[in-house]
Amino acid sequence: MNSITVPSDHEANMQVTPGTVSIHLRPGGKTSFMLKVRPLEKYPVDLYYLVDVSASMHNNIEKLNSVGFDLSKKMANISLDFRLGFGSYVDKTVSPYISTHPGRIHNQCSDYNLDCMPPHGYIHVLSLTDNIADFKNAVNKQKISGNIDTPEGGFDAMLQAAVCQSHIGWRKEAKRLLLVMTDQTSHLALDSKLGGIVIPNDGNCHLKDNIYIKATSMEHPSLGQLSEKLIENNINVIFAVQGHQFDWYKDLLPLLPGTVAKQIESQAANLNDLVIEAYQKLISEVKIQVDNQIKDLYFNITAICPDGSRNTGMEGCKNVRYDEEVLFNVSIAMKGCTTTGGQKYAVLKPIGFNETTIINIYRNCACQCEDSARHKKVCADETFLDGEKSHCKTTNCSSNEDTSFEKCKMHQNQLVCSGQGDCIGGKCFCHKSKLGKVYGKYCEMDDFSCPYHHGIVCAGNGECEAGKCKCFDGWEGEHCQCSSLSAKHCINSKGQICSGRGHCVCGKCECTDPRSFGHLCEYCPNCNNACDENWSCVHCHHSNNVSQIILDQCKTSCTYMMQYSDKTSDANDKKKPCCSSSPKRKET
Incomplete structure (x- = not known):
């Protein structure tokens, strides 16, 4: 039977309940439970300023000198524990992003008659601290830099700021805000090839002495990769943008969950209010997504908002206050048992929160133990939590392995379940493979070991059986890539296939008689007849x-x-x- 176990959580400071759930499902089964999210009041806040220090941002950087103290006073109304940090970025330090002329390589902004620091991909300047004086001193010492093209290396720096947790000092219990100040767009993943950089971004931390050391050897991250890392590390992003590029960042918001975009006024006069407004917007939105999705397991999540509206889990609820609770109706259905073995669990993650719900999945894929009045059966509960199989040993369940194993062989001299599964009660339960799906009565079929045609196994016109394509009716060829109708091109005027001297493969004759040649193997001057x-x-x-x-x-x-x-x-x-x-x- 299908069942669910939801433990009681009594911690007053928990925002996401329950913390863990255990469910047992059989093929075709379905179960559901309610998940609650309650934002805490006076949440600890970590705010890390990631600033574009190209020359055009000179006035905005000067404004940061007065930000720390003023902002900390305003944040006291919404947080009792506030910390600030700081980092800077420009772009990848290779041509064509910067000038490599000897006279400009160390001072890219000589055109502005300014003494600029050398360009850099990303430098972590100050770890998160509640000492506002340290923040002010770090900003006072910051010099501007420069580059050539208008897009900057913002996404490179954002990913490093998200994944280098120990360097930045992100706290587990804090709301994590990454404020990105810029007036230009950011380079995307494939842009790096212009500079001869072709190694994909690996999504890991690469800070050495607080400097990003892979800027010239790894590509910019893709939007999908950046989104994944921000969610994984519970980072909310505030894009603070000056100028006409604001709309570019605004269009990114649907692709980067947990982000907002605000426009900076001239000389960043509204920077403090911008941060407060963006923070309040972020904490008033409650959304949820499923991580570690499991094959054949389907989640349907409905958000029940305090105002009575209902939305999907990823749409979530807006304008949620501290004293309000958001409910998520989580429904889980199991379609089948095409994979077995190994630890399996799913994670429900409210975006931007540092708490999750872990769902332990127990999938029962074999027969159920039946009443003593019914015939005997072998029973197996395939428990995905520990990867072990438990077999019924009661009076109404028994096994006759010698007999059942023979039922699990396609032919007498072949392996049990084709060597790709376990035989339980005369029935094959196929192993899971990282390469793809293993299936069939004897686990003789898969979707990965046969020849591919245009990237598709057996051209999509057949099934893969024991490493060879078994074509559907109307298809032929080693890859099942050819229509059987193409055989008409191999018939000569006498009605012979390849003049009787060859085989027709995909509408072309392959001559088996080495003395013959021609489109239809029609030429054979040395043939006896x-x-x-x-x-x-x-x-x-x-x-x-x-x-x-x-x-x-x-x-x-x-x-x-x-x-x-x-x-x-x-x-x-x-x-x-x-x-x-x-x-x-x-x-x-």
């Missing part, structure tokens, strides 16, 4: 003395012989037939 087969075509070489009926026949059945004879006949005897014959043969 060549003269016998083509004697009737001799008249075609004496076209001056034959009737029109014979000429018409020559065009349909002897054209290739006429062509061949013309190519091989002696220059002084062009009308000599290809084969000599006895008078008896001629009479016939």
